[in-house]
Amino acid sequence: MPYAQTIDSEFAIVGGGVAGLAMAIAFQQPNRDFILFEQATELKGIGAGFGLAANAMRALDLLGLRSEVEQIGYYLNSYHILDAHGQLLVAPDTQAISEKYQQQNFAIHRADLHLFLLSKIENQKLQLGKKAIRLVQHTDAVTLFFEDGTQHTSRFLIIADGVKSPLRQQLIPASAPRYSGYTCWRATIDNAQISLDKGTETWGKLGRFGMTPLIHNRIYWYACVNSTPNNLLYRDYTINDLWRHFGSYHAPIPAILRQTKDNDLIWNDIIDIQPLKHLAYDNILLIGDAGHATTPNMGQGACQALEDVAVLRDALTLEKNVRRAFLSFEKRRLSRTKYITDTSKRIGEIAQWDKSFPIAFRNRLMRLMPARLAQKNLNKLLSVDFMKTT
């Protein structure tokens, strides 16, 4: 690898999602020399909601952001899994989990979290409208090439450009996203007519439907249906189609759908990436979905992005040599993120069963399952101190 001609910054971050924005804040705290590049021309905050479990709140705590995020999150004191008639299948004891790990679980609107993180970043550190299309790795630096014809050379590169990351796919060509087998609609609506006060997910033959209250009296809902990838029929689905699809599900699902406007629907196929063998590539590091995208079945994608940032900041504090700090990060993050991707994929496969007999069997098992087993995956996740994991 040749040496770079010029160096524009110490670090470059590509991608202004949860991972990239939180990383920028972490870099500001010891005042590191960095620039964050984001392809969007405006960061107005898009998407619907997501859960911030106790581990994400701990990571935010370590980054000095927890108490402010709590102000814009909805405290979730329960999250039940129901069948299509609204009968309880599993009620993980989230209160006990919160007490045990001394952190609460929250639901938050993605846009609210993004705008909050963005508000903490100095303007001159962020460059919008910068779509990275290619990188060249030098012995002492990395050069990024952007769609607008410009380039930037930094000593180190943090790739945080999400599950479809073109930069990751350039580094590791076999890391294209993989399709889960189900597609998903999401939206945020007003809660005034519905008065939802609990987070639930409903598992039925026709698909899954999740709903969670958010602050400012809003509801975030999502619906997952088995499908071939990029199904054109579903791409054109309207609220009326979804209402017909889920019309037989328990209240308030039909009412929530009736309340949603077509323009507010977000539709994506659910994808993840096969766990990678490495996250560190000499002077390049992958974080967030770019490094370990998972299906949303454990509600951990953004939580893991926040853990990444807390661990990387710690690794860079403990180890002044950045290449060695990247390797230490990889050692601390690989098996944990692999566990989540693999477990979440398996949960999704079971949750999306669509045949009556296996569903009846599954539901019976879930009802009989002791609470401690129902919480097994979450407990396994939270009982590990992610700051110490190797």
Ligand SMILES: Cc1cc2nc3c(=O)[nH]c(=O)nc-3n(C[C@H](O)[C@H](O)[C@H](O)COP(=O)(O)OP(=O)(O)OC[C@H]3O[C@@H](n4cnc5c(N)ncnc54)[C@H](O)[C@@H]3O)c2cc1C
């Ligand atoms: C249906 C659903 C439900 C979910 N629920 C939860 C949940 O409950 N809890 C949870 O923790 N997580 C959840 N997630 C996952 C969570 O949304 C993601 O894991 C998280 O947003 C990933 O953040 P990120 O910053 O790594 O990537 P992203 O949010 O994808 O951000 C990547 C950023 O990079 C930018 N970018 C992309 N390409 C380029 C480029 N070439 N050049 C420059 N910029 C670029 C993008 O514009 C974007 O701003 C859910 C996901 C889905 C789909």
